[in-house]
Amino acid sequence: MPDYVRARPHLSGLVPGDPLHVREVGDGNLNLVFIVRSDPAVPGVVLKQSLPWVRVFGEGWPLTIERARHEADAYAVYRAFAGATNPVYHGFDPVRYVIAMEDLAALRIWRTALDDGEVHAGAAAALGTFVARVAFHTSDLGLPAQERKRLVARTINPELCQITEDLVFTEPVRIHDHNRYSPELEGVVAELRADGAVVDELSRLKHRFMTHTEALIHGDLHSGSVMVGGGRTVAIDPEFACTGPVGFDLGAIWANAILAQARAVQLGRPAGFRAHVAAILPDSWLAFRDELLRLWPERVDDSFTDALLGDWKRTIWHDALGFAGAEMIRRLVGFAHVSDVDTLDTAAKVAATTAGLAIGRRLLLEHRTLADPAAVRELVETGLSEHR
Numbered sequence: 001m002p003d004y005v006r007a008r009p010h011l012s013g014l015v016p017g018d019p020l021h022v023r024e025v026g027d028g029n030l031n032l033v034f035i036v037r038s039d040p041a042v043p044g045v046v047l048k049q050s051l052p053w054v055r056v057f058g059e060g061w062p063l064t065i066e067r068a069r070h071e072a073d074a075y076a077v078y079r080a081f082a083g084a085t086n087p088v089y090h091g092f093d094p095v096r097y098v099i100a101m102e103d104l105a106a107l108r109i110w111r112t113a114l115d116d117g118e119v120h121a122g123a124a125a126a127l128g129t130f131v132a133r134v135a136f137h138t139s140d141l142g143l144p145a146q147e148r149k150r151l152v153a154r155t156i157n158p159e160l161c162q163i164t165e166d167l168v169f170t171e172p173v174r175i176h177d178h179n180r181y182s183p184e185l186e187g188v189v190a191e192l193r194a195d196g197a198v199v200d201e202l203s204r205l206k207h208r209f210m211t212h213t214e215a216l217i218h219g220d221l222h223s224g225s226v227m228v229g230g231g232r233t234v235a236i237d238p239e240f241a242c243t244g245p246v247g248f249d250l251g252a253i254w255a256n257a258i259l260a261q262a263r264a265v266q267l268g269r270p271a272g273f274r275a276h277v278a279a280i281l282p283d284s285w286l287a288f289r290d291e292l293l294r295l296w297p298e299r300v301d302d303s304f305t306d307a308l309l310g311d312w313k314r315t316i317w318h319d320a321l322g323f324a325g326a327e328m329i330r331r332l333v334g335f336a337h338v339s340d341v342d343t344l345d346t347a348a349k350v351a352a353t354t355a356g357l358a359i360g361r362r363l364l365l366e367h368r369t370l371a372d373p374a375a376v377r378e379l380v381e382t383g384l385s386e387h388r
């Protein structure tokens, strides 16, 4: 790794002074992540490399290394408008499939911070603003029609989309080797699998995910793909980026915030912290809506009227709630779980999972009629109080 860095002047300059200290810190499901520093206490550069398989599963689950190119491409697109919510991007090596990016030394993963009961005011609003900018600048509102179609073509991400299609929308309501949950939950999960209305909604949402190419969405914007600290919020890991429905990104934020709420209830966290987590959904939605309205006058095609804006905003709101339901369910019984719930003791885990599944189910079934954040808040609070 030191030789790799020293052979590339644009990287070498970021870590002057030998020897180089290299630490592998990847804790996600897929990739290797190296922090490279010349002074262990001073930020250097992060190198992220994709392997030809799923890291947490091994060679038995092959996966294209092209995902690194998609991640790099998303960073390169987002940096034009995302400001400090994008990590500083130092380039992509198309031979070794290595992304070079900012060493976010002073920040930590938002999920871990929430697990520990930390408040990061402003994170939800920063993410709502980020999603709105992505929605505007990578859709037909912000890009001239031909440029936009070239972006759609270039960013087609079949393998990673298939993971989402399978893991989020299909497998959780089937008997599948990927799924896992405590034996105490067998009855609840069997009920969910047998619930035709749930299976139908997942089918509709899957189709929506596959066909609504609204914007170059992040594609995996859960709290583990966000870093927070020092007043900054950064969206990382956009390897699942694809042109898809904007509501999918908001839904990922909301689902994981509700799971953080379920944890906070189980652990009896202070009311102030619980209120902070409960505010993630409304705060991110309001920031999203305000930023979209702010950007609207800059649209590149004035044949898009205000009526379209109103319709689109509503569609995104309702989509996001449905996608949140799907994301909650898959994080509780599917392949990729979350520490918010998995690190609880068994009784608390079963209670949080039962509550999360009930809330996820209602979001799926009611996403088209829930009018506003207050209605969602009531739904979530009811679910959490019924399964303490």
Ligand code: SR1
Binding pocket: 028, 029, 030, 054, 163, 164, 167, 220, 335, 336
């Ligand atoms: C096989 S990848 C499993 C999950 O990890 C990623 O972070 C995505 O959320 C994906 O669904």
Ligand code: MG
Binding pocket: 028, 029, 220, 225, 237
């Ligand atoms: Mg990831």
